[in-house]
Amino acid sequence: MLGRLILTYPATARRIGALFVLFLVAAGLYSLGISSAWIGKIFPSAVDWLKENKQFGRAISAIALALIVAFNWKLLQLLPRRQQIVAVWLELFALLMLFFYSFDLSLPFIAKKIGFMISQGVVTTLYISAISIAIATVIALAGAIAKLSKNGVIYGLATFYTSLFRGLPLLMQIYIIYLGLPQVGYVIGAVPAGILALSLCYGAYMTEIFRAGIESIHRGQTEGATALGLSPNQTMFLVILPQAMRVIVPPTGNQFIAMLKDSSLVSVVGVWEIMYLARTQGQTEFRHIEMLITASMIYWVLSIGLEFLQSRIEAHFGRFNAR
Amino acid sequence: MPQPMNDEIKLSGVHKWYGQYHALDDINLDVAKKERIVICGPSGSGKSTLIRCINRLEAHQQGQIVVGGIELTDNEKNIEEVRREVGMVFQHFNLFPHLTIVENCVLAPVWVRKMGKAKATEIAMHFLERVRIADQANKYPGQLSGGQQQRVAIARALCMNPKIMLFDEPTSALDPEMVKEVLDTMVSLAEEGMTMICVTHEMGFARQVADRVIFMDQGRVVEEAAPAEFFDNPQHERSRLFLSQILH
Ligand SMILES: Nc1ncnc2c1ncn2[C@@H]1O[C@H](COP(=O)(O)OP(=O)(O)OP(=O)(O)O)[C@@H](O)[C@H]1O
Numbered sequence: 001m002l003g004r005l006i007l008t009y010p011a012t013a014r015r016i017g018a019l020f021v022l023f024l025v026a027a028g029l030y031s032l033g034i035s036s037a038w039i040g041k042i043f044p045s046a047v048d049w050l051k052e053n054k055q056f057g058r059a060i061s062a063i064a065l066a067l068i069v070a071f072n073w074k075l076l077q078l079l080p081r082r083q084q085i086v087a088v089w090l091e092l093f094a095l096l097m098l099f100f101y102s103f104d105l106s107l108p109f110i111a112k113k114i115g116f117m118i119s120q121g122v123v124t125t126l127y128i129s130a131i132s133i134a135i136a137t138v139i140a141l142a143g144a145i146a147k148l149s150k151n152g153v154i155y156g157l158a159t160f161y162t163s164l165f166r167g168l169p170l171l172m173q174i175y176i177i178y179l180g181l182p183q184v185g186y187v188i189g190a191v192p193a194g195i196l197a198l199s200l201c202y203g204a205y206m207t208e209i210f211r212a213g214i215e216s217i218h219r220g221q222t223e224g225a226t227a228l229g230l231s232p233n234q235t236m237f238l239v240i241l242p243q244a245m246r247v248i249v250p251p252t253g254n255q256f257i258a259m260l261k262d263s264s265l266v267s268v269v270g271v272w273e274i275m276y277l278a279r280t281q282g283q284t285e286f287r288h289i290e291m292l293i294t295a296s297m298i299y300w301v302l303s304i305g306l307e308f309l310q311s312r313i314e315a316h317f318g319r320f321n322a323r
Numbered sequence: 324m325p326q327p328m329n330d331e332i333k334l335s336g337v338h339k340w341y342g343q344y345h346a347l348d349d350i351n352l353d354v355a356k357k358e359r360i361v362i363c364g365p366s367g368s369g370k371s372t373l374i375r376c377i378n379r380l381e382a383h384q385q386g387q388i389v390v391g392g393i394e395l396t397d398n399e400k401n402i403e404e405v406r407r408e409v410g411m412v413f414q415h416f417n418l419f420p421h422l423t424i425v426e427n428c429v430l431a432p433v434w435v436r437k438m439g440k441a442k443a444t445e446i447a448m449h450f451l452e453r454v455r456i457a458d459q460a461n462k463y464p465g466q467l468s469g470g471q472q473q474r475v476a477i478a479r480a481l482c483m484n485p486k487i488m489l490f491d492e493p494t495s496a497l498d499p500e501m502v503k504e505v506l507d508t509m510v511s512l513a514e515e516g517m518t519m520i521c522v523t524h525e526m527g528f529a530r531q532v533a534d535r536v537i538f539m540d541q542g543r544v545v546e547e548a549a550p551a552e553f554f555d556n557p558q559h560e561r562s563r564l565f566l567s568q569i570l571h
């Protein structure tokens with residue numbers, strides 16, 4: 001019955017549907033407890049009226065917001081795809097900034113500290129992450145090959161390693177390495193301890209990614225290479241891995257971004273990376289929020305850098321798929 | 324009849340098991356230089372297993388396999404040497420999709436024969452020319468038709484300058500209209516005197532080029548004869564049944 005109506009009057013049905021969605025959005029905003037203060041800010045003359053009619057003002061505020069969203073949606077539909085993407089990013093970024101602005105941040109304080117945050121914090125975070133990423137990749141490759149090994153000892157080693165380092169919380173691993181190794185007579189600095197923990201932990205996760213990537217390549221590829229006389233190592237590095245990279249790179253990019261942010265855990269052993277500075281620099285003037293938000297934005301910018309890198313690498317390894 | 328000293332490939336008393344399953348059961352086979360053998364038989368009879376033992380993609384467990392005077396054992400050096408002399412073409416081509424056609428052909432000569440890249444490319448282009456596909460040299464395998472890919476696979480194997488070529492159902496994954504172009508390439512190879520073992524059910528090809536047809540069933544060689552003899556007057560019940568099925 002309803003279906004028939006929709007089929008007979010598609011345009012009308014669509015309009016009714018849109019109105020219904022609009023109503024739902026407005027009702028949702030209202031029930032979430034939206035305030036009407038912003039209307040008062042834009043139209044000062046309405047302030048008194050809003051004070052007297054609280055419920056009514058909130059309802060108007062909800063409907064007005066829903067309409068703005070709908071109008072915005074319609075406008076965006078007029079743009080070509082690329083510009084749509086840019087516009088959505090800009091709008092959401094502006095909203096995010098507005099949100100931060102509402103914290104009443106002290107910009108001069110941020111300006112005063114940001115130089116040190118970058119020269120000390122970002123540099124430390126970046127080199128800890130970069131070294132850990134490099135080591136983790138090597139571990140992952142070795143781990144994956146070990147996991148595919150027919151030798152029981154090697155397989156046992158690899159499975160114990162991945163199980164242990166995926167199973168313990170990273171924070172514990174950092175403590176255990178930093179505080180535990182000296183117990184067996186090996187004193188280790190805070191930065192090497194952090195790098196070791198990050199490499200081992202992410203190496204374990206990435207072992208699984210590499211293994212799955214290698215296994216995704218059809219057996220015929222190994223046979224083709226073997227029949228041509230290539231050695232097992234040549235087969236792996238010239239034939240299997242370059243193809244497996246297409247499967248390996250996207251989740252590995254994820255891991256790299258996660259590691260970048262997990263490097264903040266190293267701050268617990270007193271390494272002056274971004275997170276440590278964010279917590280300590282604000283203390284003297286009670287400006288914690290400024291520093292935390294600054295640090296967050298720095299992490300985001302660094303992550304975007306990694307995302308960009310990932311898409312470049314993906315394009316490189318996927319080029320043979322182009323028709 | 325070929326002289327024993329002339330034997331390029333010699334299998335004596337070869338057995339192979341997959342777990343409990345007896346895949347090759349007492350195989351004895353001598354192949355002379357320049358001889359062309361066609362192997363046929365029902366699915367699961369061990370044809371692929373047999374030729375994959377010849378370049379040690381599979382290891383046999385009993386008996387002796389000697390290729391070009393080198394016995395195949397666990398000795399890695401021997402295996403390497405044999406693989407350098409034996410080219411193989413697979414049912415599903417097994418080209419490397421991340422490399423261009425010419426890169427596919429250059430890979431093994433450069434890394435296995437330690438040939439210079441320029442020289443290897445020159446040889447690759449020569450063989451690609453021979454299989455009439457040189458104009459596609461810089462495309463990726465995924466951009467070619469099945470028949471073209473199989474011809475590239477043949478060229479890739481030839482670039483290693485093998486003394487022996489193994490074919491495992493090279494045309495059975497191809498659309499009918501592409502079968503001929505691949506068979507023509509194989510015929511011209513046979514005419515040049517390459518030692519060949521082909522697993523195939525292309526009876527026209529077998530009649531035209533084979534010196535011997537070998538019929539396998541349940542891991543055994545059941546019948547071994549010249550093609551005309553085998554097709555026109557099969558001796559065994561199993562061969563007759565098989566031929567009646569593939570000839571409708
Ligand atoms: N890796 C393996 N593990 C276990 N059994 C196998 C393996 N490879 C082949 N077999 C078995 O060995 C037997 C012979 O297989 P083979 O591939 O040699 O047959 P074939 O004659 O080539 O058949 P087809 O015409 O279908 O290719 C089959 O029964 C198959 O199931």
Ligand SMILES: [Mg+2]
Pocket residue numbers: 370371372491492
């Ligand atoms: Mg087969």
